[in-house]
Amino acid sequence: MIRGLYTSASGMLAEMARTDVISNNLANINTTGFKKDRAVFRAFPEMNIHRYDDPQPVGAGFVIDPVPYIGVLGTGAGLDEIRVDFTQGRIEMTSNPLDLAIEDTAAGETSFFEIQTPAGIRYTRDGSFTINADGFLVTREGYYVMGENGPINLRNGSKVEINTEGEVYLDGLMVDRLRIAAFPAGLSLEKQGDNLYRAQGVPLPANARIIQGALERANVNAVSEMVNLISAFRAYEANQRMVRAHDDTLAGAVNEIAKI
Known part of the structure; x- marks a missing residue:
């Protein structure tokens, strides 16, 4: 008993x-x-x-x-x-040029935007970005969105275009390229809050497509x-x-x- x-x-x-x-x-x-x-x-x-x-x-x-x-x-x-569960969520068009969605193209891999936080580099699938008072592309919480040359600055321009390769153009001139990291299935990613992840290993080069003016919804x-x-x-x-x-x-x- x-x-x-x-x-x-x-x-x-x-x-x-x-x-x-x-x-x-x-x-x-x-x-x-x-x-x-x-x-x-x-x-x-x-x-x-x-x-x-x-x-x-x-x-x-x-x-x-x-x-x-x-x-x-x-x-x-x-x-x-x-x-x-890292399955792809539904992609919804928003027409906001600062909204970005990642569409995974490689089987068994999940790609993320690389974000600079006070605690170090973190990763997210949330592409609802904005521009802060200093002209940097940031998340809703104010964390910097990273490019290959560091935080992406869009201060001196008005029209932002981002192609499927993640290349960022300001008024027709390329200023940087989004740093997208891919993680294979089985590599440990730990949720950190604010829709961010901390990686336990080294990311791989990403093969994902970037869709401007769209957001990925929750896969729930x-x-x-x-x-x-x-x-x-x-x-x-x-x-x-x-x-x-x-x-x-x-x-x-x-x-x-x-x-x-």
Whole structure:
């Protein structure tokens, strides 16, 4: 009975973590360039079950396995990791020349804009840029968008054009080229807040297309996430009922023993 309480409680904790991840996905459904998360779980080690004190006599002085094997007992599950799903989001045209979207063209790779922050270089898929008071191309939070020559300055001009190769033109003259970094599948990228990622390895040269006047929407499907959320709630409630049932059984056993 005690084992059942722990197993059910571990299921409740796992579903709580899953609910938090799904809720965060739904909260960011309108966040430009957001990539949804997935909670990955692992099962705790299983235990072999044997029946004790049940010898089977087969003759004088002989018995069949006194502790026969019955099967395995699951001991619960726990959160292993939260994995980011980097599938391409829907690209939506905005007609704003400072809005940029990345369209990945190489299989198994995800490309990012390179951003200069006070904490160092970070990466983002959010291309809703603007120009600050000093004429630099920046993110919504004011972080510099990096080009091959450093932060991109668009001060002395009016018409900004950016082609599919990431080349930045100001009034018809090329001023820089966007620094786009690509990361292969499996390379660790850690979310840092403000829709930024910190890389755990060295990025590769990107083969992606840059689309001016467009933004990439979050790759979150509201319907499927709501279905997952309902499923998590039901699994949590099922484990909760099991905890209550074990608790009632344990209470009954203690009361009966006390009477004896």
